[in-house]
Amino acid sequence: QFLLEQSQTQKGKLSNMAHRLLPWSQGFMLLALIVGLLGIVSNADTSDDKLNIHLIAHTHNDVGWLKTVDQYYYGDRNDIQHAGVQYILDTVVRALAENPERRFVYVEMGFFKRWWDEQDARIQALVRRLVRNGQLEFVNGGWTMNDESDIYYEDIITNMSLGHEFLLKEFGVRPNIGWHIDPFGHQSAQASIFAQMGFDAFFFARIDTEDRALRRENSTLEMIWRPKTAFGKDVEIFTHVLYDHYSFPQGFCWDLLCNTTPVKADHRLEGFNAEQIASDFVEMAFGRAKSFTTNNLMIPMGDDFRYENAFDDYKNIDLLIEYVRRYHGDKVNIFYSTPNTYMDSVQKSGVSFPLKTDDFLPYADNPDSYWTGYYTSRVGQKSLISKSTHHFTGSQIMMTQALMTLPLGDQRTVLHQKIIENFSDQIQAIALNTHHDAVSGTEKQHVADDYGKRLALGNTIVENFVGDGRYQCSMNRTSTECDILKEVHSLSLDVFNPGRKNQNLGVRAKVPGQNFKLTGTDGKLIGADIIC
Numbered sequence: 001q002f003l004l005e006q007s008q009t010q011k012g013k014l015s016n017m018a019h020r021l022l023p024w025s026q027g028f029m030l031l032a033l034i035v036g037l038l039g040i041v042s043n044a045d046t047s048d049d050k051l052n053i054h055l056i057a058h059t060h061n062d063v064g065w066l067k068t069v070d071q072y073y074y075g076d077r078n079d080i081q082h083a084g085v086q087y088i089l090d091t092v093v094r095a096l097a098e099n100p101e102r103r104f105v106y107v108e109m110g111f112f113k114r115w116w117d118e119q120d121a122r123i124q125a126l127v128r129r130l131v132r133n134g135q136l137e138f139v140n141g142g143w144t145m146n147d148e149s150d151i152y153y154e155d156i157i158t159n160m161s162l163g164h165e166f167l168l169k170e171f172g173v174r175p176n177i178g179w180h181i182d183p184f185g186h187q188s189a190q191a192s193i194f195a196q197m198g199f200d201a202f203f204f205a206r207i208d209t210e211d212r213a214l215r216r217e218n219s220t221l222e223m224i225w226r227p228k229t230a231f232g233k234d235v236e237i238f239t240h241v242l243y244d245h246y247s248f249p250q251g252f253c254w255d256l257l258c259n260t261t262p263v264k265a266d267h268r269l270e271g272f273n274a275e276q277i278a279s280d281f282v283e284m285a286f287g288r289a290k291s292f293t294t295n296n297l298m299i300p301m302g303d304d305f306r307y308e309n310a311f312d313d314y315k316n317i318d319l320l321i322e323y324v325r326r327y328h329g330d331k332v333n334i335f336y337s338t339p340n341t342y343m344d345s346v347q348k349s350g351v352s353f354p355l356k357t358d359d360f361l362p363y364a365d366n367p368d369s370y371w372t373g374y375y376t377s378r379v380g381q382k383s384l385i386s387k388s389t390h391h392f393t394g395s396q397i398m399m400t401q402a403l404m405t406l407p408l409g410d411q412r413t414v415l416h417q418k419i420i421e422n423f424s425d426q427i428q429a430i431a432l433n434t435h436h437d438a439v440s441g442t443e444k445q446h447v448a449d450d451y452g453k454r455l456a457l458g459n460t461i462v463e464n465f466v467g468d469g470r471y472q473c474s475m476n477r478t479s480t481e482c483d484i485l486k487e488v489h490s491l492s493l494d495v496f497n498p499g500r501k502n503q504n505l506g507v508r509a510k511v512p513g514q515n516f517k518l519t520g521t522d523g524k525l526i527g528a529d530i531i532c
Helices: 028-034 069-074 085-098 109-117 121-132 153-171 188-196 209-218 274-289 310-328 339-348 379-404 410-432 445-466 483-487
Strands: 004-008 013-019 051-060 104-106 136-138 177-180 201-204 222-225 237-241 296-304 332-336 364-366
Touching: 051 274, 051 310, 051 339, 069 085, 069 109, 085 104, 085 109, 085 121, 085 136, 085 310, 109 153, 109 410, 121 136, 121 153, 153 188, 153 379, 153 410, 177 188, 177 339, 188 201, 188 237, 201 339, 209 364, 237 339, 274 296, 274 310, 296 339, 310 332, 379 410, 379 445, 410 445
Parallel strands: 051 104, 051 296, 051 332, 104 136, 177 201, 201 237
Antiparallel strands: 004 013, 222 237
């Protein structure tokens, strides 16, 4: 079975579109249905008569772009780009533990699981506590932040399934926020899929520059997105377009990758600036708030591969919060927040939002700069991804059928474990290639080579496994090498087409000699020729 139904507690219904259940996840469906979302703990109550400033501490970690996924994780080749994901997660966890008011948002499970597997029991227990009390919030939760223009829906489901299964297994949580801050435009099909997965909100940044300007002016950066499908209101989702990019506001980035004057809060030392920084920030916030219809304002405090030394970021943001509260607490309420906390605050406002039904495509970041070339760039890579998906789908169905023919017991358990082991590289490679800098073709050549190598390796492992003579006789073997043909006098031949279209093709099969007859399921003879 390849369907994972997720519980939608907020909407009181089940979605049958959320995920496919991989063959090794038979116990996962029941768990997904009975495990509820952990309560999101807000570190501050919102105010009805003040501007509530929600600071979203986050990092965006591309699983490949200018560097390969491994180089990004380890912080290798910093001559290309300074980025080391393992250090981000190391320092964020420790910084969160220092101050229960701090919050952080993380997205890419392709990185997080790798880091998680390296941690000892003490750190894992600390992370579980941070998740439980709402300090660390997982949004999106896929293996990657997938592309929306070049991708097939099966790959989206595979990507999200892989990440969500990990989160449910390790933390008992299911993300309910779509967070696509970097893909190059957004299509209504993605919104539909997220809604059917039980997501309650969709946040992103990249829309056409003229569209953004108009929405700022008309205060329509927030909306209800209801794609034109047969599902109607069942697939609508609250949607928020970030005011600007997903980065720190200009002048308020204190990350090690930024060159900003730190907050100086000691009057005894030269250059005290905390009061002025607080005033400048509040002025910026009120300027942005004009483009939204509630008294809640989300301000992202992050960017690509930020928080490598999270203590720099948090110490300065802590001081910003302190001085804004001290000098402007009569008109603003500022605090660390998360997308869930923000969404809940907006919903409580009772404001109605405009309706949108079409796409946010094509994307242009300048009046004459349309990001459309990636629709067709690296066609060989796009083809390999598509073929790998077909191969994966067909192979997992075949192996599940083989598994289900075995009685419960040791033999079935052994095959089940082998399926897990042999499909792991392929499914991770497919999920990795859904990334918005992978299937799109916007990555550097050595990164594209790495993506292709991972797909080829995963495909080969599965081919060797599925082609094992105990389960299938591949066409490069002679009939005498297929043990099953030596042992039986009759057998069933299943022909499976994993493609998207019906095909009328000749089928070749190995047979034990020339004395045989071929019949269909109705018992009637089928014409066949002996080739050799």
